[in-house]
Amino acid sequence: MKLTANQYPQESARVLREEPHVRDSVTGATLNFDGKRRLAYAEVDAETWRHWAEGVKNHVLMNLDQYLLQAEASLKRNGVQVHWAEHAEAARRIVAEIARAGQVKKVVKAKTMVSEELGINPMLEGMGIETLETDLGEYLIQLLGQPPSHIVGPAIHLNLDQIRQLFHQRFQTPTGASPEDLAAVARKLLREGFLKADMGISGANFVVAETGTLALIENEGNIRLSTSAPRIHVALVGIEKLLPRFSDLSVFLSLTARAATGQRLGTFVSLLQGPRTAGESDGPEEVHVILVDNGRSSVLADPLAWETLRCVRCAACLNACPVYRQTGGHPYGYVYSGPIGAILSPGLLGLEETKPLPYASSLCGACFQACPVRIPIPRLLLTWRNRAVDEGLTPKLEAAAIKGYALAMTQPWAYSLASKAIRMLPHKALDNTIVPVLKAWTQGRAGLEPSPRSFHQLWDAGEV
Numbered sequence: 001m002k003l004t005a006n007q008y009p010q011e012s013a014r015v016l017r018e019e020p021h022v023r024d025s026v027t028g029a030t031l032n033f034d035g036k037r038r039l040a041y042a043e044v045d046a047e048t049w050r051h052w053a054e055g056v057k058n059h060v061l062m063n064l065d066q067y068l069l070q071a072e073a074s075l076k077r078n079g080v081q082v083h084w085a086e087h088a089e090a091a092r093r094i095v096a097e098i099a100r101a102g103q104v105k106k107v108v109k110a111k112t113m114v115s116e117e118l119g120i121n122p123m124l125e126g127m128g129i130e131t132l133e134t135d136l137g138e139y140l141i142q143l144l145g146q147p148p149s150h151i152v153g154p155a156i157h158l159n160l161d162q163i164r165q166l167f168h169q170r171f172q173t174p175t176g177a178s179p180e181d182l183a184a185v186a187r188k189l190l191r192e193g194f195l196k197a198d199m200g201i202s203g204a205n206f207v208v209a210e211t212g213t214l215a216l217i218e219n220e221g222n223i224r225l226s227t228s229a230p231r232i233h234v235a236l237v238g239i240e241k242l243l244p245r246f247s248d249l250s251v252f253l254s255l256t257a258r259a260a261t262g263q264r265l266g267t268f269v270s271l272l273q274g275p276r277t278a279g280e281s282d283g284p285e286e287v288h289v290i291l292v293d294n295g296r297s298s299v300l301a302d303p304l305a306w307e308t309l310r311c312v313r314c315a316a317c318l319n320a321c322p323v324y325r326q327t328g329g330h331p332y333g334y335v336y337s338g339p340i341g342a343i344l345s346p347g348l349l350g351l352e353e354t355k356p357l358p359y360a361s362s363l364c365g366a367c368f369q370a371c372p373v374r375i376p377i378p379r380l381l382l383t384w385r386n387r388a389v390d391e392g393l394t395p396k397l398e399a400a401a402i403k404g405y406a407l408a409m410t411q412p413w414a415y416s417l418a419s420k421a422i423r424m425l426p427h428k429a430l431d432n433t434i435v436p437v438l439k440a441w442t443q444g445r446a447g448l449e450p451s452p453r454s455f456h457q458l459w460d461a462g463e464v
């Protein structure tokens with residue numbers, strides 16, 4: 001996908017200015033999800049669950065080499081063909097080869113963020129293969145030619161009127177069609193797609209190393225159909241998605257659903273054990289699992305950022321984030337948005353390509369409280385900000401101003417000198433017209449007016 005993360009400040013401002021409905025739609029939906037998440041956490045001993053899940057994922061990451069080999073062996077034992085993709089290009093090449101060998105003409109896709117990350121749809125379409133997104137939200141944004149705006153709810157930025165309009169233009173539905181009528185139209189189209197497809201592409205929420213089980217959570221039933229109706233199933237799986245034992249699944253499945261949508265369990269949970277075997281009446285003839293690195297190894301090797309890989313892509317941090325809520329995911333300029341995008345994207349793509357993202361946060365800590373695997377997102381945001389400073393990626397004037405501020409706050413003589421200088425400035429001197437560095441701040445706020453007398457003077461006079 002086209003990468004525009006460095007345009008985050010301009011893009012987020014543009015969305016706020018020109019697309020106010022996005023803020024309304026995203027805020028409404030995320031507050032709803034987050035409220036349900038809180039209730040679902042309150043039903044269980046969520047702190048114990050979160051600590052346990054953190055421990056399991058840490059264990060997997062510390063022993064990832066062994067678990068990957070174990071997963072490969074288990075998958076092969078189940079009849080699955082396992083492929084390794086070091087980067088996006090390799091993954092695309094593997095998918096293309098599978099499609100060519102299987103003479104694939106039509107593909108149905110279950111929602112998978114890894115596929116977005118790898119640019120699978122444009123590659124397939126370039127080969128002349130018809131590609132149909134079957135998650136309703138993904139289908140909507142495919143019709144619009146947009147990337148996802150949210151990990152779990154890709155069309156979260158659209159309101160009902162926009163969807164009505166879209167369906168009216170594309171399928172001639174009445175302009176006042178009910179959500180049920182719109183869903184019925186989509187269902188009919190998607191059903192036909194499942195029946196005609198040669199290949200289904202999915203991700204996986206988890207892969208169990210012990211048993212080679214692919215676990216997928218969903219609410220629409222489209223994953224179940226995408227992975228079982230076509231004769232070929234391809235699962236794109238990030239290498240961090242492993243769990244050691246089958247017995248680990250139950251808590252992870254429930255914890256992920258609670259974090260994502262406030263459900264005790266997803267409406268459908270598929271546990272896939274490989275292709276159709278002799279005597280079975282349905283299921284794919286071939287199952288391929290592509291284990292994708294694409295930058296994950298370097299995140300794992302990073303002593304300060306490796307914890308990012310605990311992520312189960314539940315989007316609870318997006319729903320809890322007061323900054324994400326204002327704009328949705330598009331301004332982040334990459335497939336992963338919100339707090340997880342702000343710490344994962346620099347790790348996968350490099351800080352030079354994603355400089356503004358770690359600053360897209362108020363550091364309120366709500367993301368950490370929501371995260372089912374206790375990723376210390378606020379600390380990691382600061383890690384990337386520190387690196388941006390160390391690598392000279394922040395504006396020089398800002399770095400100088402912060403150094404000056406640090407001096408004033410740690411040396412009494414410097415504080416006294418600075419406060420005297422500020423008090424000598426004329427009225428409104430700190431307005432944006434005179435001090436450009438404050439322009440962004442004062443654009444939406446009153447200009448700063450220094451007090452004529454210092455705190456010490458007021459104190460000495462007994463006035464405070």
Ligand code: SF4
Pocket residue numbers: 259310311312313314315316317318340367370371372373374375
């Ligand atoms: S960082 Fe945590 S809350 Fe955010 S998507 Fe990942 S697992 Fe979910």
